[in-house]
Amino acid sequence: MDFTYTETQDMLRDTLARFLADTYDFDKRQKMIASSGGRDPGIWKGLATDLGILSAPFSEEQGGLGGGALENMIMMEEFGKVIAIEPYLQTVVIGGGALKAAGGPLADALIPEIIAGNAIIAFAYAEPQGRYDLANLRTSAKKDGAGYVLNGHKGVVYAAPWATHLLVTARTGGSQREAAGVSLFLVDAKTPGIVRRDYPCVDGFQASEVYFENVAVSADALLGGEGTGLPLIEQIVDEATVAVCGEACGVTRKLHEGTLDYSKQRQQFGQPIGRFQVLQHRMADMFLEVEQIVSMTLMATLKLDLPADERKAAVSLAKAKVSRSAKFVGQNAIQTHGGIGITQELAIGHYFKRATMIEGQFGSADFHLDRFERLTLADAA
Amino acid sequence: MNLEFSPEELAFRDEVRTFIAENYPQDLRGKQDEGDELGKEDFLSWHRILHKKGWVAPAWPVEYGGTGWTATQKYIWSEETARADCIRLMPFGLAMVGPVIYTFGTPEQKAQFLPRILSGEDWWCQGYSEPGSGSDLASLRTKAVRDGDHYIVNGQKTWTTMAQHADWGFFLVRTNSDVKQQEGISFLLINMKSPGITVRPIITLGGEHEVNEVWLEDVRVPVSQRIYEEDKGWTCAKFLLAHERTGIAGVAASKRGIERVKSIARTELDGDRSLLANPFFKRKVAELEMDLTALEFTELRSLAGENAGKGPGPESSLLKIKGSEIQQRLTELSLEAVGHYGAPYFRGFGDGDNEHPIGPDYAHRTAPTYFNARKTTIYGGSNEIQRNIIAKMVLGL
Numbered sequence: 001m002d003f004t005y006t007e008t009q010d011m012l013r014d015t016l017a018r019f020l021a022d023t024y025d026f027d028k029r030q031k032m033i034a035s036s037g038g039r040d041p042g043i044w045k046g047l048a049t050d051l052g053i054l055s056a057p058f059s060e061e062q063g064g065l066g067g068g069a070l071e072n073m074i075m076m077e078e079f080g081k082v083i084a085i086e087p088y089l090q091t092v093v094i095g096g097g098a099l100k101a102a103g104g105p106l107a108d109a110l111i112p113e114i115i116a117g118n119a120i121i122a123f124a125y126a127e128p129q130g131r132y133d134l135a136n137l138r139t140s141a142k143k144d145g146a147g148y149v150l151n152g153h154k155g156v157v158y159a160a161p162w163a164t165h166l167l168v169t170a171r172t173g174g175s176q177r178e179a180a181g182v183s184l185f186l187v188d189a190k191t192p193g194i195v196r197r198d199y200p201c202v203d204g205f206q207a208s209e210v211y212f213e214n215v216a217v218s219a220d221a222l223l224g225g226e227g228t229g230l231p232l233i234e235q236i237v238d239e240a241t242v243a244v245c246g247e248a249c250g251v252t253r254k255l256h257e258g259t260l261d262y263s264k265q266r267q268q269f270g271q272p273i274g275r276f277q278v279l280q281h282r283m284a285d286m287f288l289e290v291e292q293i294v295s296m297t298l299m300a301t302l303k304l305d306l307p308a309d310e311r312k313a314a315v316s317l318a319k320a321k322v323s324r325s326a327k328f329v330g331q332n333a334i335q336t337h338g339g340i341g342i343t344q345e346l347a348i349g350h351y352f353k354r355a356t357m358i359e360g361q362f363g364s365a366d367f368h369l370d371r372f373e374r375l376t377l378a379d380a381a
Numbered sequence: 382m383n384l385e386f387s388p389e390e391l392a393f394r395d396e397v398r399t400f401i402a403e404n405y406p407q408d409l410r411g412k413q414d415e416g417d418e419l420g421k422e423d424f425l426s427w428h429r430i431l432h433k434k435g436w437v438a439p440a441w442p443v444e445y446g447g448t449g450w451t452a453t454q455k456y457i458w459s460e461e462t463a464r465a466d467c468i469r470l471m472p473f474g475l476a477m478v479g480p481v482i483y484t485f486g487t488p489e490q491k492a493q494f495l496p497r498i499l500s501g502e503d504w505w506c507q508g509y510s511e512p513g514s515g516s517d518l519a520s521l522r523t524k525a526v527r528d529g530d531h532y533i534v535n536g537q538k539t540w541t542t543m544a545q546h547a548d549w550g551f552f553l554v555r556t557n558s559d560v561k562q563q564e565g566i567s568f569l570l571i572n573m574k575s576p577g578i579t580v581r582p583i584i585t586l587g588g589e590h591e592v593n594e595v596w597l598e599d600v601r602v603p604v605s606q607r608i609y610e611e612d613k614g615w616t617c618a619k620f621l622l623a624h625e626r627t628g629i630a631g632v633a634a635s636k637r638g639i640e641r642v643k644s645i646a647r648t649e650l651d652g653d654r655s656l657l658a659n660p661f662f663k664r665k666v667a668e669l670e671m672d673l674t675a676l677e678f679t680e681l682r683s684l685a686g687e688n689a690g691k692g693p694g695p696e697s698s699l700l701k702i703k704g705s706e707i708q709q710r711l712t713e714l715s716l717e718a719v720g721h722y723g724a725p726y727f728r729g730f731g732d733g734d735n736e737h738p739i740g741p742d743y744a745h746r747t748a749p750t751y752f753n754a755r756k757t758t759i760y761g762g763s764n765e766i767q768r769n770i771i772a773k774m775v776l777g778l
Contacts, residue, residue: 003685
C-alpha cells in the first residue's frame with residue numbers, strides 16, 4: 001500500500017497548473033465562453049502540442065506517457081481549479097478510455113489524433129427518458145449489410161458542438177431497458193443524417209441535442225461486441241465518474257478558498273465576518289467536506305481496476321459522497337458571500353454552477369447510494 | 382500510489398492474525414461476548430501479552446520501545462485487532478503521556494516512566510478537566526505552589542477516566558496566575574497514591590463507573606516530576622491533544638461495528654422481510670459506510686503524510702470530528718435495529734443461572750452503549766472546540 005505520487009505525476013500537475021494559470025484567469029474564461037464557438041481552440045492545441053499532456057493516460061505503445069486513472073484525476077483536479085471548459089473528460093477520459101479498452105484498428109488510428117489535439121470526442125449516451133440508466137435506450141442501430149443504421153435522440157451531449165467524433169450508445173437488440181442488446185459506436189460527427197441543436201450550458205460548457213436520422217455507419221464503427229457493450233460502457237462511465245470527482249476536488253477547494261479569503265476581507269459590524277464563530281464553524285465544515293471529497297476520489301481512483309462489482313460499489317460510494325459534499329460546499333460558499341455570491345460578477349458563483357452540475361453528472365447521490373445498496377447490502381447474509 | 386499489500390505486508394498480516402488467534406485471552410473473549418463490564422486485570426491481560434511480544438506500542442519510536450512498523454503495517458495491525466474484536470488498550474499511558482514523556486522529558490524521566498508504561502506496571506489517568514474548565518481548558522485553577530524541591534498542589538479535577546485504578550496521573554496545573562492563561566500552566570506527573578488525593582466515582586448514563594472526580598489537597602509533588610519547563614505545560618497539552626485525536630478516529634473498530642449492525646438488521650424482522658430490506662434503514666447503513674470510507678481514506682492520507690515526516694497536525698481535528706460522529710451513528714443504528722429489546726437493562730441472571738436470557742444476545746447493552754457514546758463528541762476537546770481549532774490553525778481565521 002502506498003499513498004505517494006511519483007515525481008512524474010507531480011511534474012504533470014505542476015506543468016498543467018502553470019499553463020492554466022497563464023491561460024485561464026477568470027476574465028479570459030468569461031471572454032472565451034462569450035465568444036462565438038464558446039471556447040478558445042488554441043488552448044486545446046496548446047495542451048496537445050506545447051505541453052504534450054493529452055497523452056498522459058495512454059500507454060507508451062499508444063504514444064502516451066504510460067499513465068492511467070491517477071493521471072486523469074490529477075488533470076481533472078487542475079481543470080477544476082480554474083473551472084476549465086476543455087473537453088478533456090469527453091475526449092481523453094471517455095473517448096480515449098473506450099478506445100483503450102476496445103482496442104482494434106479504430107483505436108490505433110484515433111488515439112494518435114486525440115494525443116495530437118486533432119480529434120475531439122463527445123459522449124452521446126443520455127436520452128430524455130433514460131435518466132441515469134445506461135441501458136435505458138431507444139436509439140437503435142439496425143444491421144444493414146456490412147454496417148449499421150442509427151436512429152434516435154441523444155440529450156445534453158457535452159462538447160458535441162466542438163466534436164469531430166461522437167461516441168454513441170445504441171440498441172442493436174433487446175427491449176428498451178434490457179442489458180443485452182446494447183452496443184457502442186464511434187462515428188464521425190459529420191456523417192450525413194446527424195442533426196444537432198447546439199446550446200450553452202449553465203456551467204459554461206457547450207452541448208447539443210443530437211438526432212440520428214438514418215445515419216449509416218460501417219461495421220468498423222462498433223467498439224466491442226455487438227449487443228454486449230454494456231459492461232464496457234459501465235466501465236468507461238465509472239472511469240468518467242471518478243474523473244468528475246477529481247474535477248470536484250479542484251472546484252470545491254477553490255470554493256472553500258474563495259470563501260475563506262472573502263470572509264477575511266468583508267467587514268460587517270466593524271470586523272471581518274471571518275471572526276464570527278458561526279461562520280468559522282461553517283468554513284471548518286466546508287473544509288471537512290472538501291477533504292472527504294479528496295479522500296473518496298483517491299479511494300475510487302485506486303479501485304477502478306477491481307472486478308466490476310467491487311469497482312461499481314467503490315465508485316458509487318465515492319460519487320454519492322462527492323455529490324452531497326459538493327452541494328454543501330457550493331451552497332455555503334454562496335451563503336457566506338451574501339448577495340454578491342448570487343451575481344455573475346465574482347468567480348465564486350461560476351464555481352458554484354459547475355459544482356452543481358457535477359452533483360448530478362453520471363448520477364445523483366440517491367442514484368449512487370441505490371446502486372451501492374443493490375451491490376453490497378443484500379437482505380440475507 | 383496503490384492499495385495492494387505487498388507479499389511482505391501479506392505475510393505480516395498472516396503473522397498478526399495467527400498471533401491474535403493463538404494468544405488472545407479466552408476468558409476476556411468470554412466476558413466481551415457476554416457484554417460484561419471489564420476490570421483492570423481484563424485490560425492488563427492483553428496489554429501484558431502484547432508487551433511480551435514487543436507489540437504494545439506500535440506508534441512509539443523504536444528507541445523507546447516502538448515496533449518500527451511502516452504506516453501500512455500499523456494500518457494492518459489496527460484492522461486485524463478490530464477484526465478479531467480485541468479490546469482497545471487503555472490510551473492514557475501508551476497513547477497520551479508516553480509520547481509526551483519521550484518528546485519533552487529528561488533522560489531520567491524517560492528511564493523512570495517509559496518502561497513501566499510499556500509493561501503495564503503503571504496505570505495512568507489524565508488530570509485535565511475541572512468543574513469550571515471544560516472546553517475552556519486553559520482557565521484551569523488547580524494550583525501548584527513551589528516549596529523547595531516540591532510543588533504543593535491543591536484543586537479538583539473531573540472526568541478522570543479509570544482513575545479508580547490509576548497508579549499515576551498526568552496533570553495540568555497553574556503555576557503562574559500573573560500571565561496569559563496558557564502561559565502559566567505546568568505539566569506534572571503525580572503519584573495517585575500520594576497523601577491528599579481522593580478519587581470519587583461518577584456513574585454515567587449506562588450505569589458504568591468509568592469516570593471520577595479527583596480532589597487534591599496539599600499534595601506534595603517533587604519538581605523532578607514536572608515535564609518540560611515550568612509554565613510551558615500548555616505546549617505538552619496541545620501536543621498530546623493532537624496525538625489523542627488521531628487515535629480517536631477509530632476507523633477499524635467502526636468498520637467492525639457496521640458489520641455487526643448489518644448482521645443484526647439481517648436477523649431482525651420488519652414485517653415479512655428483514656430490517657435490512659427496509660429501504661429507510663438500508664439507506665442509513667449505506668450512508669454510514671460512505672462516511673466511514675471517507676474517514677478511512679482521510680486517515681490513510683494523513684498517515685502517509687506522517688510517514689513523509691509530518692507529525693499529526695491540526696488536521697487531526699478532522700479525524701476526531703468525523704470519527705466520533707460515526708461512532709455515535711453506529712450506536713444509534715444498533716439501538717434502532719434491536720427494537721423493543723433495547724429497553725431491558727438487566728438481561729439475564731447471575732453466573733451459573735441457567736434461565737434463558739431476556740432478548741437476543743446482540744440487543745444486550747445497545748442502549749447503555751448508545752448513552753455512553755454521547756461522550757465521543759464531548760471528550761478530547763468537544764467537536765465545537767475542534768472546529769475552533771480548524772478555523773484558527775488550518776483556515777487562519
